[in-house]
Structures are given as structure tokens and as C-alpha cells.
Amino acid sequence: xxxxxxxxxxxxxxxxxxxxxxxxxxxxxxxxxxxxxxxxxxxxxxxxxxxxxxxxxxxxxxxxxxxxxxxxxxxxxxxxxxxxxxxxxxxxxxxxxxxxxxxxxxxxxxxxxxxxxxxxxxxxxxxxxxxxxxxxxxxxxxxxxxxxxxxxxxxxxxxxxxxxxxxxxxxxxxxxxxxxxxxxxxxxxxxxxxxxxxxxxxxxxxxxxxxxxxxxxxxxxxxxxxxxxxxxxxxxxxxxxxxxxxxxxxxxxxxxxxxxxxxxxxxxxxxxxxxxxxxxxxxxxxxxxxxxxxxxxxxxxxxxxxxxxxxxxxxxxxxxxxxxxxxxxxxxxxxxxxxxxxxxxxxxxxxxxxxxxxxxxxxxxx
Amino acid sequence: xxxxxxxxxxxxxxxxxxxxxxxxxxxxxxxxxxxxxxxxxxxxxxxxxxxxxxxxxxxxxxxxxxxxxxxxxxxxxxxxxxxxxxxxxxxxxxxxxxxxxxxxxxxxxxxxxxxxxxxxxxxxxxxxxxxxxxxxxxxxxxxxxxxxxxxxxxxxxxxxxxxxxxxxxxxxxxxxxxxxxxxxxxxxxxxxxxxxxxxxxxxxxxxxxxxxxxxxxxxxxxxxxxxxxxxxxxxxxxxxxxxxxxxxxxxxxxxxxxxxxxxxxxxxxxxxxxxxxxxxxxxxxxxxxxxxxxxxxxxxxxxxxxxxxxxxxxxxxxxxxxxxxxxxxxxxxxxxxxxxxxxxxxxxxxxxxxxxxxxxxxxxxxxxxxxxxxxxxxxxxxxxxxxxxxxxxxxxxxxxxxxxxxxxxxxxxxxxxxxxxxxxxxxxxxxxxxxxxxxxxxxxxxxxxxxxxxxxxxxxxxxxxxxxxxxxxxxxxxxxxxxxxxxxxxxxxxxxxxxxx
Numbered sequence: 001x002x003x004x005x006x007x008x009x010x011x012x013x014x015x016x017x018x019x020x021x022x023x024x025x026x027x028x029x030x031x032x033x034x035x036x037x038x039x040x041x042x043x044x045x046x047x048x049x050x051x052x053x054x055x056x057x058x059x060x061x062x063x064x065x066x067x068x069x070x071x072x073x074x075x076x077x078x079x080x081x082x083x084x085x086x087x088x089x090x091x092x093x094x095x096x097x098x099x100x101x102x103x104x105x106x107x108x109x110x111x112x113x114x115x116x117x118x119x120x121x122x123x124x125x126x127x128x129x130x131x132x133x134x135x136x137x138x139x140x141x142x143x144x145x146x147x148x149x150x151x152x153x154x155x156x157x158x159x160x161x162x163x164x165x166x167x168x169x170x171x172x173x174x175x176x177x178x179x180x181x182x183x184x185x186x187x188x189x190x191x192x193x194x195x196x197x198x199x200x201x202x203x204x205x206x207x208x209x210x211x212x213x214x215x216x217x218x219x220x221x222x223x224x225x226x227x228x229x230x231x232x233x234x235x236x237x238x239x240x241x242x243x244x245x246x247x248x249x250x251x252x253x254x255x256x257x258x259x260x261x262x263x264x265x266x267x268x269x270x271x272x273x274x275x276x277x278x279x280x281x282x283x284x285x286x287x288x289x290x291x292x293x294x295x296x297x298x299x300x301x302x303x304x305x306x307x308x309x310x311x312x313x314x315x316x317x318x319x320x321x322x323x324x325x326x327x328x329x330x331x332x333x334x335x336x337x338x339x340x341x342x343x344x345x346x347x348x349x350x351x352x353x354x355x356x357x358x359x360x361x362x363x364x365x366x
Numbered sequence: 367x368x369x370x371x372x373x374x375x376x377x378x379x380x381x382x383x384x385x386x387x388x389x390x391x392x393x394x395x396x397x398x399x400x401x402x403x404x405x406x407x408x409x410x411x412x413x414x415x416x417x418x419x420x421x422x423x424x425x426x427x428x429x430x431x432x433x434x435x436x437x438x439x440x441x442x443x444x445x446x447x448x449x450x451x452x453x454x455x456x457x458x459x460x461x462x463x464x465x466x467x468x469x470x471x472x473x474x475x476x477x478x479x480x481x482x483x484x485x486x487x488x489x490x491x492x493x494x495x496x497x498x499x500x501x502x503x504x505x506x507x508x509x510x511x512x513x514x515x516x517x518x519x520x521x522x523x524x525x526x527x528x529x530x531x532x533x534x535x536x537x538x539x540x541x542x543x544x545x546x547x548x549x550x551x552x553x554x555x556x557x558x559x560x561x562x563x564x565x566x567x568x569x570x571x572x573x574x575x576x577x578x579x580x581x582x583x584x585x586x587x588x589x590x591x592x593x594x595x596x597x598x599x600x601x602x603x604x605x606x607x608x609x610x611x612x613x614x615x616x617x618x619x620x621x622x623x624x625x626x627x628x629x630x631x632x633x634x635x636x637x638x639x640x641x642x643x644x645x646x647x648x649x650x651x652x653x654x655x656x657x658x659x660x661x662x663x664x665x666x667x668x669x670x671x672x673x674x675x676x677x678x679x680x681x682x683x684x685x686x687x688x689x690x691x692x693x694x695x696x697x698x699x700x701x702x703x704x705x706x707x708x709x710x711x712x713x714x715x716x717x718x719x720x721x722x723x724x725x726x727x728x729x730x731x732x733x734x735x736x737x738x739x740x741x742x743x744x745x746x747x748x749x750x751x752x753x754x755x756x757x758x759x760x761x762x763x764x765x766x767x768x769x770x771x772x773x774x775x776x777x778x779x780x781x782x783x784x785x786x787x788x789x790x791x792x793x794x795x796x797x798x799x800x801x802x803x804x805x806x807x808x809x810x811x812x813x814x815x816x817x818x819x820x821x822x823x824x825x826x827x828x829x830x831x832x833x834x835x836x837x838x839x840x841x842x843x844x845x846x847x848x849x850x851x852x853x854x855x856x857x858x859x860x861x862x863x864x865x866x867x
Contacts, residue, residue, distance in 0.1 A: 211490040213832055214839030216846065220763075224737045249513045255521070262836075264499045281523050284505045285513070287838035288740070293490050294833075312498060312835065314491055 013185055013197070013209035014041030014162075016334045017298040019178035019305045022324040023362025025053070028171030030338055031179035036163035037337045038330060041209075042183030044100070046196035047165035048157025050205035050300050051176040053366065055152050061088055061111040062130055065148035065155055066137075067193050068106040073143030080141065084133055085112035093156075098168040101160045105193055109154075127202055127247060132226070134201070139228050145194040150203035151302070152366070157182075157196035165196075177358065178305055180298045182207040198300070199235040201243045205300040208235040209330055210315050213293030221288030234295065241289050242299060253299075253306050253355050258282050260291045261311045261351035298328050303366065304357035313350030320345040326356035370459040372452050373438040374413035378422075384430035385409055391422035391431060396789035396801055419782035421791035453712075464712035467785035467795070469612060469704040469749050469771060472716050477723035477856075478755045482865055484846045486833040493835050495826040501836040502822055502829075504531045504766050506743040507672045507696045526696060527672045529603050531766055532561030533822045534837055535756065537814075538701075538747045538768035539585050539607065539676070541567030543620045543629050543641065544708030544785070545774075546802040549794045552777055552810030554578035559815050565768075566592075568607055568618065568643060570632040576600050583674065586663065588617055589643035591633040595666060603671050603697070604663050608647070608656070609678030611705025611748035614719045618643035619709065624788055624797045657693040664694070672696035674745070679703060679725030680718075684732035691733060691742040698742050699768060700725050705748025706771040708795055709786035722748050723762065727860045730763025730842060739763075739842075753824035762860065763842040776817040777810045 016034045020026055031049060055063055064081070068074040081087055089111040095104075114129050122129050134146045148155035153176075156169040162183040182197040198205040212218070212234045219229045219237050225248070227240040238260070245256040259282050263271075268279045283290070294314030299306040307328040309317050320327040320335040321344040327335040332345065348354045358366070378399060387409060391400040397415045400422060402408075416433060423431045440448045453464055486492040493500070507528035514522040537553045544567065551574075553564040558581045565583040566575075570592015575582070584601035586593050598604055609615065620629075620641035630637040650656050660673050675690045676699035677683065683700065690698050702722025707715065726746050733739040746759050747768030756767050775781065778792040785795035793805030825837075834840050848865040849857045857864055 213486065213490060213834045214843060217839050217841055217843035220734055220842045220844070221740075224734055224739060250515070251513060265501055265503055266499060277523065278521055281521060281525060283838075284525060284528060285509050287505070287509070288841065290836055290838045292834045292836055292839040293486075312493065 013207075014038035014183040014330045014334070015181065015207040015209050015296060015298055016327075016329040017178070017180040017207070017300070017305050017307065018325060018327045018338075019052075019356050019358075020324050021326060021356060021359050021362065023053070023177045023358050023365060024324065025175035026177065026179060028166065028174040028176070028179065031181045032163055032166030032171055034327075034329065034334045034338050035166075035181035035183050037334045038183060039161065039163070041185060041330060042161055043185045044161045045159060045186050046157070046182070046184030047160055047162030048155060048182050048196045048198050048207075049162070049166060049169070049171060050148075050153060050155045050180045050198040050200060050207070051171070051174050052153045052178040052203075052300055052302070053176040054154055054174045055111070058089065058111040059152040059366070061113055062149055062151055063154050064110040064112060064134075064146050065093065066108045066110070067145045067147060068108065069143030071106070073141060074106055074108065077137055077141050077144040080133075080137060081110060081112060084115060084118050085110075086115055087112050094170055094173075095168050096170050098160070098164050100164045101158055101168045103159065103193075131201060131243070135226075135228055139230055147194060148200050148205075150200060150205070153200075153203050153205070153300070153302070155198050155200045155205055157198065158193050159196060177362070178300060180205060180207045180300050180305065195231060195233065197233075197235050199231070199233065199239045201239050202247070203300075203302040204239055204243055204246070206235050206239045206242065206297055208238060208295055208297045210234065210295030210297075210310065211293060212238075212291050212295055212310075214291050217288055218291060238291065238295070238297060241291070245286075245289070246301075254353055255282060257306070257308050257351070257353035259286045259289050261308055261353075262290050263311070263351060296330065303363050304355060306356075307348065307354040309348060309350050309352070311351035316347075318345060318347055319354050324359075328354065328356075370455050372455060373436060374416065375436060376416045376418045376433050377413050377436050378411035378416055379432045379434055380409060380411065381430045382408065384428040386428055386430075388427060390425050390427065394421050394425050394791060396791050396796075396798065397787075417782040417784040417787075418780075419784070419791050420780045465709055465786045466712040466715050466783060467709055468706045468781060468783045470716050471783070474721070477721055477852075477860065478751070478758055480850050480852050480856075481723075481758050481847045481860070481862065482850055483754070483757060483761070483828060483832070484848070485831040490833045492833050493830040495823075495830045498830075498835060500826040500830055502533050502825060504534045504837055505529065506531065506745065506765055508742060509740040527603075527670055529563065529672055529697070530561070531563070533818055534760060534766040534825075535818055535821065536562050536583070536745065536766060536768050537564035537773050538699075538705075538770040539565040539567040539583075539605065540708070540770055540774075541569030541585075541620075542572055542632055543567075543569040543624055543797070545794055546790075546796055546805060547572065547628065548802050548805040548807045548810065549774070549777060550575060551807040552805070552814060553773065554582065555807065555811035556814035556818070557581040559811070560818050562818075563602060565605060566601070569620070569629065569641075570634065571597055571600055572628065572632050585676075586659075587643055588645070588647045589641060591635065591641055591643075594634070598663065598666050599671075601671065603674055604667060605674035605676055605699065606647075606656070606659060606663070606695075607676045608650070609676065609680070609701065610707060611678045611701030611703050611719055611722070612707035613710040613714045614678030614680050614703075615645060616711070616714055617645040621788075626797055629797065653689040653693055656690065660694040674699050676701060678705075679720045679722055679748070681720060683720070683725045684728040687729040687744075688732055688736055688738070691738050695742055697745060698729070699745040699747065700729060701768070702746070702748035706774070707785075722746050723758075724856075724859050726759060726764055727762050731861055734842075753821040754828070756821065757825055757828050757840070758847060760837065760840050761843050761846045763844070765841060772817070773814060776813045777805060
């Protein structure tokens with residue numbers, strides 16, 4: 001059987017996310033409880049989490065989470081890291097054995113900074129240097145897979161039901177201002193840990209539910225800009241698209257949403273001139289990055305979350321608000337289980353992004 | 367000489383019981399097949415003149431006529447087919463180059479027919495085009511590399527000129543001269559109504575058709591017939607014709623007999639003179655020269671029109687396309703070896719060039735590998751026969767397609783492949799006034815609109831089945847295709863998997 005990355009595997013899923021816009025610390029057990037409620041939307045073949053603000057002590061360093069098939073891959077990867085980065089701290093990621101979590105790879109964490117000389121020589125900006133290094137490791141070092149590389153954030157994922165994955169990674173020992181979670185329902189997979197979600201690049205992480213019909217058009221377009229889709233998953237390609245639009249093209253979150261879940265031409269035509277010109281421009285300039293087919297995603301980034309549905313809203317997605325908390329989930333139950341009394345709850349329209357960011361005061365404290 | 371005698375290819379079969387001697391067939395046949403024999407008091411036919419265009423069959427009021435392929439035969443031989451033997455007799459008799467029309471009819475593989483399209487089941491929903499918007503609009507032209515912002519942080523419009531197509535289909539270049547005034551009028555009006563474009567071909571633009579300019583692509587070919595400043599600025603885009611799928615590497619020849627008053631004026635050449643397009647552009651002997659012509663035309667049109675460079679699909683088409691993309695072209699049109707023509711040497715038409723499917727796949731892949739696919743749009747033609755071919759072309763990587771033969775079929779062409787004789791009984795590939803009148807542009811344009819509207823419905827239906835609701839998401843989406851009965855090598859070139867994988 002072909003491993004994930006050698007074949008494209010469609011899957012259905014559950015997603016959930018939450019953020020305290022005032023920057024209050026949320027314990028990881030909360031997000032585990034939320035995603036566990038949607039147990040039936042996963043089938044035990046993948047679960048994962050992303051936490052933001054979880055490494056305040058190392059907040060200026062890139063936190064690399066890496067899966068290794070063997071110590072040989074680890075040694076090779078560490079040699080690479082040594083050559084390109086200043087490694088401030090390295091350790092195994094602490095886990096709690098769980099009967100349902102099997103076939104564990106070696107899981108390591110590194111807090112690093114690019115070596116200034118290497119960075120200067122590369123003539124790249126720091127983020128691009130990190131991105132390329134990660135893509136390099138993932139495509140060229142056999143058995144090594146960097147699955148998280150942002151600052152003050154981290155991804156935890158495995159093959160298993162999400163609640164077991166959360167327990168395994170001891171998420172109750174982490175606290176952050178925002179969390180996202182994913183439970184996976186792939187139609188067939190040999191179960192590779194790297195194939196679980198969230199998928200992350202720098203501080204962007206994506207949890208996604210859906211099966212996009214534009215996959216190969218998107219993949220072949222984004223691969224022109226230095227990305228390499230090694231996993232053949234929707235989430236991977238969506239993450240790269242977001243990274244490209246936000247970081248490289250400097251678009252706003254709203255405009256990135258306007259590219260990937262573009263309004264229909266007929267809708268654009270009825271808009272006021274300024275808005276119409278902009279949307280015409282975006283659809284015209286980035287036709288290969290339009291995503292069609294069902295999806296609901298939660299994008300995590302430094303200081304916020306964005307929820308987005310495909311333009312026909314072919315996947316469920318609910319938003320809830322209570323005081324400074326914003327919740328986003330595939331189903332209302334995943335929100336009610338942690339916050340029964342909400343100030344507001346609604347379903348955003350297809351293609352309508354819901355963006356929740358830290359208040360300026362909280363942002364300044366990051 | 368008796369050895370030059372060739373038994374007619376077709377036989378006119380006339381049901382004497384049904385024939386009423388109305389002589390419609392006689393009046394309708396420009397090839398003068400039919401005549402009335404007074405002595406016998408019946409209609410007779412000279413089979414040798416019949417090209418099998420079905421004009422008489424279609425107009426016979428009593429359905430007394432049919433045309434059949436003769437069963438007269440040479441002694442069967444798997445190597446020396448009747449066609450080879452006849453052609454040797456003809457050439458031995460005349461010393462001439464064999465001429466043919468329309469696309470390569472030989473039995474080479476048709477890759478469109480060896481690819482199958484995907485559909486959604488269970489894991490994602492198909493979309494019903496009758497209930498949900500289904501978008502087939504395409505913009506052709508270079509895409510900006512970088513979004514730019516003004517001082518207020520708003521996005522600046524830094525797009526270069528684009529062609530807006532409401533459907534991903536355009537009418538390919540067919541010159542006024544190779545086809546008739548009425549055929550051109552039909553194409554122009556249909557393009558206008560459909561929100562797409564027709565192409566003047568290399569024969570200039572008739573003064574009556576300047577009003578269709580916003581839906582016209584004006585062509586500049588090696589003969590530069592009818593090219594002047596107003597012409598260049600009349601259309602929505604300018605196409606440089608470097609090659610044609612039916613006859614890569616050679617020029618064109620419109621016999622003086624077809625150059626009447628109107629064509630002489632449009633082409634800006636003396637009446638009755640042969641219009642000869644040289645094989646190469648004599649100011650383009652290499653890629654850097656092409657770049658100069660591209661920019662000359664941009665200068666002449668004030669950078670307001672996209673420039674298309676049309677090439678024939680030949681062996682190293684991918685490298686050529688890459689050069690063109692870097693040469694400043696906004697759109698590359700690639701014409702496959704099955705593309706039609708008003709006249710071409712038979713040996714060239716039947717033996718030179720490569721299938722458009724393979725050319726498209728390798729060009730699209732090469733431009734992506736070089737990271738310049740978004741610098742140009744790709745339009746393919748030669749030959750697109752149905753909406754399914756279009757869906758497959760776009761999934762392989764085309765932005766849009768050109769259709770020529772299909773459009774002529776819609777106007778009544780019966781593919782008798784005798785255009786070079788100038789006696790088209792359907793009023794398409796002729797300049798004889800009595801014949802041209804047979805094509806009524808009011809009907810012709812409507813039939814073109816019907817055809818493309820029908821195809822667009824079918825494209826939407828197929829897209830909806832795949833769960834795709836915008837044509838952009840189909841472009842280059844090769845996972846939506848699977849090969850059937852193809853070798854590893856063919857699959858590799860097409861960049862698709864085999865059915866069942």
C-alpha cells in the first residue's frame with residue numbers, strides 16, 4: 001500500500017478552534033474536550049492540535065517539532081540543523097503512553113534561530129530561510145519530517161482519535177491564548193503520523209474539513225513558487241496558498257479569503273465600483289489559487305484565528321462568542337460542551353471569513 | 367493516358383423512381399457532377415467530379431440521391447494501399463505537389479479519446495449547474511508577479527491587458543480569402559453574442575467588420591497582408607502567426623483567381639495577384655527577433671492589446687513555448703497536427719507536427735517547471751471536436767481553446783476536404799458570389815451561437831459532476847483525468863495516471 005504523500009487520500013473531518021481575544025491563557029484540555037464531542041466525525045486515523053502562545057519562555061525562537069523514523073534520520077537532520085541554525089534547546093517532546101496510540105515515531109522538539117552567516121549568505125529573509133530549510137528537510141532527509149516550525153506555537157498530532165492524541169501529548173500541561181483541533185476521517189490510509197493535521201508552516205497552521213475538487217490545479221500552481229506538496233493533502237496545499245498570499249503577496253486576511261473562496265462573478269458585478277475592481281483584480285491575478293469543492297478551515301496565525309468556508313458552504317461551520325472568547329467548530333455541540341451559555345452563535349456564509357484577533361493590548365504583550 | 371485513369375472515389379446513386387427531374391442537384395453542384403440528358407430524358411452524374419459534399423443529397427426534394435464510396439478496388443495489399451497507388455499515378459502524370467484541405471485525416475492516435483474524466487462520489491458533493499452558479503469565464507493574458515499597493519495600502523491594478531472570455535472557446539484564424547465574407551460575418555456576430563473572439567486570419571480585416579473589433583483578434587502573418595495601424599488597433603488582441611498545425615514550417619498561397627476586388631482591397635494587394643505568405647517571417651529568424659516583433663506590435667497598439675503568438679505543435683514545442691513566454695507574449699496559441707487548413711501540401715499535412723494533447727501537456731508542464739506558466743495563457747486548437755475535448759484540454763493545462771473545423775461544420779461544412787478548389791457548395795470556402803450567397807449569415811451566426819451554448823452547458827455539467835464550480839479550478843487539474851490504453855511513456859508525457867490507479 002502506498003504511503004501518504006505517494007497517493008492522494010480524501011478524508012472527511014471535524015475541526016474546532018478557540019481564542020481568548022484578551023490573551024487569557026486557555027488550558028489545552030479545553031480544546032481536547034471540544035473535539036472529543038465530535039468523536040463520530042473522525043475514525044481514529046488522525047487527530048491533532050495547534051496551540052498559540054504556548055512557549056512564552058522561547059517566544060523569539062522557531063520551535064521545530066520533528067517526527068523521525070529512526071535515530072539515523074534524527075542524526076542526519078540534526079547535522080543539517082547544526083549547519084544552518086543556532087540550536088538553543090532540544091529535547092524529546094514529553095508524551096504519556098496511550099494504548100490506542102501505536103507505531104510511534106521519535107518525536108523531538110528544537111528551539112532554533114537561523115545562523116546569521118547562513119542567513120546573510122542565502123540572501124533570503126528570515127522566514128523564507130526557515131521555510132526553505134523545512135521543505136528541504138521534509139523532501140530530502142529520509143525519515144525526518146518537520147511538522148511544526150513557528151514561533152511561540154506548536155503542533156501536536158498523531159494517528160488516533162483526537163482525544164487520545166491530546167492525552168498522549170499531555171496537552172493539559174500546555175496553556176495558550178488560542179487553540180485549534182482536528183479529527184480525521186480518511187477514506188483509506190496506512191496511517192502515517194505526518195499525514196495527520198493540523199498542517200503548519202511558520203506560524204500558520206490549518207485544520208481543514210473537506211475534499212477540494214481544485215486540488216491538482218492548486219498544487220501545480222503553488223509549486224511554481226518554491227513550495228513542494230509532499231503529502232498530497234488538501235490541508236498542505238491550502239497552508240502553502242495562505243502562506244504565499246499573506247507572507248509573499250502581503251494580502252490582508254480578507255483578501256486572501258477573496259482569492260481562495262472568491263465571490264462569484266455575478267456577485268462581484270453587483271458590488272460598488274471600488275470593491276468590484278478589487279475583486280475582479282484578485283480573481284484575474286490568482287486564478288490558480290481559487291479553491292472549489294467543500295471545505296471549512298480554521299487558520300491559526302500569530303495573534304488570531306480565521307474561519308472560512310468554501311463559497312457554496314458545502315461543509316458545516318459554526319461560530320460562537322462569549323465575552324472575550326470566540327469559538328469556531330464543525331458542529332455547535334463542540335462549542336456548547338465547553339461554553340453552554342453563549343452571547344452569540346451563528347453560521348457564517350460560504351466564502352465569508354470570520355477573523356478573531358487579539359486585542360491590541362494583548363497583542364503587545366506577546 | 368490510360369495508366370493515369372483513376373476510378374472515381376465516390377458514386378452518385380440516384381433512385382430513378384424517386385427522381386422527378388427537377389434539376390436542383392444540377393444547379394446546386396459547383397463541381398458540375400449532375401446534368402440532364404435530353405436523349406435519355408433523365409438526370410445523369412459524372413462521378414469523377416464528385417467530392418462527397420452532400421449538397422445535392424441535402425437539397426434533393428424527393429431524397430432520391432445518396433453518395434457511396436466506390437467498391438472498385440485495386441488488388442488488396444496491406445502495404446500498397448489504393449491511396450498510395452492513385453497518388454503515384456497522379457504525380458507521375460502531373461509532376462505536381464499533392465494538395466489537400468482541412469486537418470490530417472490519418473489514423474494516428476487521438477489522445478482525447480484515450481482520457482477519461484472524473485466525477486464526485488460520496489466524499490465530496492457534485493454540484494448541480496441548474497441550481498448553483500457554474501462559472502466558465504476566463505481571462506487570458508499575463509498575470510502580475512507581485513501585488514502592488516498604493517500609499518493608502520489599497521491594491522493597485524497592475525494587470526497588463528487581458529482578453530475576457532465568457533466561455534473558454536474562441537474561433538481560430540481563418541482568413542477572408544480562404545473562407546467567404548458570409549462565413550466571416552457569421553463568426554464575427556457569433557463571437558460578439560457569445561462574449562468571445564473570432565480571428566481574422568492572415569488576410570486582413572474587411573472594412574465592414576471593423577464594428578466587431580472588440581470581439582476580433584487581428585492576425586499578423588509572414589505575408590503581412592492587410593496589416594496597417596488601424597487594423598492593429600481595430601481588434602481586442604493581436605496574433606502573430608508563426609505556424610499552423612496543418613502545415614508547420616511552410617507558408618501559404620492564395621491563388622490569384624480568388625483575389626477579387628474585395629479581397630484585393632482587404633489584403634492590400636493587386637487584384638488577381640497570388641497572395642504568397644513566406645514560410646518564415648523574414649524579420650524573424652530567431653527568438654530574439656520574435657521579441658522585437660512582439661514589442662513593435664505593443665508599441666504600435668500603445669500596450670493596450672495582449673499579443674498572442676501562434677505556433678504549430680512540433681517536436682520541441684515546450685522549449686519554443688518557453689522562449690515565447692520569455693519573449694513578451696501574453697498568450698501562446700498552439701495548433702496541433704490535426705488542425706485544419708484551406709490548402710496544404712498533403713505530405714506536410716499528413717506527416718509533420720505532433721498531437722495537440724501531447725504538445726499541450728509538455729508545454730504546460732515545462733512552463734510550470736520554469737515558474738513562468740502565469741506569465742502567459744495557453745490556447746490550444748487542432749482539433750477540438752466536442753465539449754469533452756475542451757474539458758480534457760483545460761484539465762491538461764489550457765486556458766481556452768480555438769475551434770476552426772467545428773465552427774465550419776456548424777456553418778454547414780461536410781468535411782469533403784476540397785477547400786483548395788474554391789468551389790465550396792456550402793458557401794464557406796469559396797469566393798464565388800453565387801456560392802457565397804448560399805451561406806446566410808443570419809442563420810450561420812445563430813448556429814454557431816447554438817453550438818457553443820450547447821457545449822458550454824455540457825462543460826458546466828461535466829464540471830459540476832467533478833464538484834468544480836469555476837473553470838479556473840479545472841485548469842491544469844490533471845488528477846481529474848485518467849488514461850485508458852496508454853503506455854507508461856504516454857501517461858508520463860500527459861502527466862496523468864492510468865484508469866484504476
